[in-house]
Amino acid sequence: MxxxxxxxxxxxxxxxxxxxxxxxxxxxxxxxxxxxxxxxTAPVMPVDRKSSCPATTAVEPVVLDIAGFAYCPGNVTVAAGVEVVWRNADLAPHTVTYDGPEGPVDSGSMVQGQSWSARFDEPGTYRYYCRFHPGMTGTVLVDAGR
Ligand SMILES: [Cu+2]
Structure with a gap:
């Protein structure tokens, strides 16, 4: 026993x-x-998901996934000068397309497994979309920083 x-x-x-x-x-x-x-697996202790922490401004390269016909996460805030990387996990090709401070920016067709990156030096709000699937949208908010 x-x-x-x-x-x-x-x-x-x-x-x-x-x-x-x-x-x-x-x-x-x-x-x-x-x-x-x-x-x-359920956590041992209850976890409060509604965090009161302030939203994060990324100061290092940010990697976003493109999966299930969506950018994930859809909205990111980065400090000026930070690089944002998009990585396509979908079988379907996608693009990252937006109006940059110096004109239109387009990643070109990204096939599965392909990555593309852009550096955001100018503070502002950049709304981007996929040329093949205009319903796919995301936002990069570039913070002027301190
Ligand atoms: Cu797409």
Whole structure:
């Protein structure tokens, strides 16, 4: 009987350690936070998703996914001079197209697995879309910074 109990405790410990490890592995960078929402394992402690933290202005290159005919995340705020990278995960080709401070900017057709990047030096709000799927839109807000 004691042996069985010990086994059960060890199993529970292993599960606890495994889920702790999984949480650490899923941590990733600051832009990966949203992926935790879909985690299959329930967190041990209740997590308040309505954070009161101020919105982040990225100061390092930001990598966005294009997946499921959407830019993800759709809206990003970056400091002036920061590079934004789009990476197409879809089978369908997509573009990133917008009006830049010096005229129209277009990534050209990006096939699956292809990336394209742009540096945003001028503060402002850049609304972009996909030429092939005009319903696909996103916004890069470039912050003048401090
Ligand atoms: Cu598209």
């Amino acid at each position: 004691i042996g069985w109990r010990r086994g059960a405790v060890a199993a529970a410990l292993a599960v606890a350690l495994a889920s702790a490890g999984a949480l650490v592995l899923r941590g990733g960078g600051p832009s990966n936070g949203d992926h935790l929402a879909g985690a299959a």
